[in-house]
Amino acid sequence: MAVSSTDTAIRTGRVTRTLIYLVLVLFALFYLLPLYVMMVNSLKPLPEITGGGMMSLPQIWTIEPWLKAWSTAQIGVEPTGLRPYFWNSISMVVPAVAISTILGALNGYVLTKWRFRFDTILFGLMLFACFIPFQIVLIPMAAVLGFLGLAGSTAGLVLVHVVYGLGFSTLYFRNYYAVFPTELVRAAQIDGASFFQIFWRILLPSSGPIAVVCVIWQFTNIWNDFLFGASFASGEGAPMTVALNNLVQSSTGVKEYNVHFAGAILAALPTLLVYIVAGRYFVRGLMAGSVKG
Amino acid sequence: MGFLDIDNATKSYGSVEVLHKVDISVQEGEFLVLVGPSGCGKSTLLNMIAGLEDITSGEIRIKDAVMNGVHPSNRNIAMVFQSYALYPNMTVGQNITFGLEMHGVPKPERDKAMADVAKLLQIELLLERKPGQLSGGQRQRVAMGRALVRNPDVFLFDEPLSNLDAKLRVDMRTEIKKLHQNLGTTIVYVTHDQIEAMTLSTRIAVMNGGYVQQLGTPKEIYDTPANLFVATFMGSPSMNLIDANVRVDGNAVYADTHDDKGGEISLAFFEPSAGLKSYEGQAVTLGIRPESLTDVEGADQRSTHVEQVKNTVTVTEPAGSDTFVTTTIGGAECVGRMRADADVAAGRETTFAINMEKAVVFDPKTEARIL
Incomplete structure (x- = not known):
């Protein structure tokens, strides 16, 4: 019957x-x-763009703009290209994502399996972090970072993103974890496993799908953040x-649009990569969290 | 002093007391079944023994050591859960040895213990698999293996068979019983299935509303239920309850009721007690098990007190091994259990044989048993 109906x-x-x-x-x-x-x-070389050929394919193919954007373009005062900043971002994103994911998992574990008084209220308060606009916290955050001696450092940015994430x-x-069977935790307690x-x-080990969702979400947000940076x-x-x-935005010299385009793609590449590698788990993970409950 | 003592244990959530002074002493090697309807407190009591829930007042002792406040892993107990609670990310072998690993048992010893248990439960070929690749019965075995491997003082079972299909449930029931007979372990077993309770246990605690209604051997519970709740909860089909009046005639005591045409029925009691005589002229509830309401040929030949009553059959339910027959006595619908080949048909009159040796009597007000 199923066969004939698809027919x-x-x-x-x-x-x-x-x-x-x-x-x-x-x-x-x-x-x-x-x-x-x-x-x-x-x-394509710059003259082809300024000549008005925005939509056409390059007449002369060149990777010169990419190389320039990566290693020699003038950013600020030094002609360093985007390379050092790319590593800045990596060294900010990786710890920030890792820490916020692990801490989030720990929070979820405590809030569902080690219930205590007012835990739902606490959880509700934590959710404010999802809705508070970034701009509101800029000044208090700056004060906190200054107080901690982390102002202007990558560690400071990691802290900001962990707190926000x-x-x-x-x-x-x-x-x-709300739909993760509590009997498993009890069995482990009887087996003598600690917290x-x-x-x-x-x-x-059973959190793969949701960890992927969390990592993609945090990675994209933190990598693309401009305001805190x-x-x-x-x-x-x-x-x-x-x-x-x-x-x-540099106001001096000629606007090298081809270099700008290459730089923009470079900046978008890591998030694109994360999506391609882990994206298929994204939808699956979101489903696992919501539908089962 | 028993092996496992539950001494006046109560449990409250805030001001609501859900378990009221439970007092049970379990001997070594006993198979105690806690049975009752949902919400009667049986699982709460089990969790208190396991240490998964606090004891509000009273004491629980294992081998004379007070367990109040002792962490579950230090009570030397093992528990089999309703959902089996196998760790999904570990293989069967890792599941079985996880508890030993957590208790710091070295690997060679762990492997030996695992091999022994796997052999006992015939799961040697499954050790490398993940729980997701097992059938319900296999998961059940692994869950029991995980409990057995630690060689605990007390085994706790929380409705372990309720997730299995009917046939497998009967098989596993037999296996659990065999295991208990072979190993002589002390078991506390929670179920809502009265047949499991009857078949497995050496003693049953029937619970309702946070109280232990009756504690006794399966035979005591079945033949002499303490009150109407126990009488109707245990047994399937459940006990027939007939309104009757007590009439005393010299030494003999009769239960007077009526058949479905309004005719008088007088059933003579076997060995009536003085207590029953004091109910002279009062209304009581007569309790008769289905197997004591049967056809004349099927009646217990050794019983000296079989009363015969002619009555109309309203429904017959052939079950293969027996035929269940419904009739109305004293205004109450009663189920009788007849031989499979008994000559009965709906709408026809037949002679019922009532075995009064097995009859019990309850006070309708207090619901307690009189005889």
């Missing part, structure tokens, strides 16, 4: 289906247009996004 669906739907796919392909092309513009213009990572893990042993040996890191300590801005 009919295909036969009657052929025309409609073709139309649907046609429309979808058109939309896809339209959405890909900016990427196309960025790619082709990053691969905790709301979301806690939300993810709490909802995931952290239960966490490391039982809960974390611009506010709390200065000069050589700035992350990629701020450096890209400095590159593009």
Whole structure:
């Protein structure tokens, strides 16, 4: 019965289906247009762009703008290219993502398996971190960083992003662990596992999908952040996004659009990569957290 | 002093007391079943023994050592959960030895213990698999293996069979019983299934509303239930309860009721007690098990007190081994258990044989048993 019904669906739907796919392909092309513009213009010499050939393919193909954006472009005072700032961003994102994810998982574990008085209220308060606009906390945060002696450092930025990311990572893990069978925790308690042993040996190994969701979310947000980077890191300590801005906004000399395009793609590459590598778990992980409950 | 003593244990959540002064002493090697409907407190009591829930007042002792406030892992108990609670990320072998590892047992000893248990439960071929790749019965075995490997003082089972299908449940029930007979372990077992309770236990505690209604051997619970709750909860189909009046005639005592046409029925009691005589002229509830309400040929031949009553059959339910027959006595719908080949049909009159040796009587007000 199932076979025959799919048969009919295909036969009657052929025309409609073709139309649907046609429309979808058109939309896809339209959405890909900016990427196309960025790619082709990053691969042609500057005169071809200033000559008005924004949409056309390069007449002379060159990777010179990429090399320049990466290692020799003038950013701020030094002609260092984006490279050092790229590493700034990496050394900020990796610890920030790791710490906020681990802490979020711990929070979720405590909030679901070691319930205490007012835990739901505490969780509700933590959720404020998801909704408070960034701008509100700029000045208090600057004061805190100054007080801790972390102003202008990468460690300071890591702290800011961990604090801000905790709301979301806690939300993810709490909802995931809420449907995680409590009997497993009890069995482990009887087996003699300690608080952290239960966490490391039982809960974390079963948290793959939600960890992927959390990592993608945090990575994208922290990597793309501009406001905190611009506010709390200065000069050589700035992350990629701020450096890209400095590159593009520089008021001296000729505007090298091809270099700007190459730099912009470089800045977007890591998040793109994370999506491609882990993206298929993203939807799956979100489902696992929500549907089961 | 027993092996496991539950001494006036109570449990309260805030001002609500959910377990009221439970007092049970379990001997070594006993198989105690806590049975009762949902919310009767049986699982709470088990969790208190395990140390997963605090004891509000009273004491729980294992081998005379007070367990109040002792961490679950230091009570030398093992627990089998309803959902089996196998760690999904570990293999069967790792699941079984996890507890030993946490207690710092060296690897060679762990491996030997695991091999022994795997052999006992016939799960040697499954040791490398993950729980997700096992069937329900196999998971059940692994869960028992995890409990057995630690060689605990007391085994706690929390409705371990309720996730299995009917046939497997009967098989596993037999296996648990065999295991208990072979190993002589002390077991506390929670279930809501009265058949499991009857078949497995050496003693049963019937619980309801946070009270232990009756504590006794399966036979005591079945034949002489303490009150109406125990009488109706244990046994399937449940005990027939018939309104009757007590009539005393010299030494003999009769239960007077009526058949479905309004005719008088007088059932003579076997060995009536003085207590029953004092109810002369009063209304009581007569309790008769289905197997004591049967056809004449199927009646217990050794019973000296079988009363015969002619009555109309309303429904017959052939179950293969027996035929269940419904009829109305004293205004109450009663189920009788007849031989499979008994000559009965719905709407026809037949002769019922009532074994009065097994009859029990309850006070309708206090619900306690009189005889």
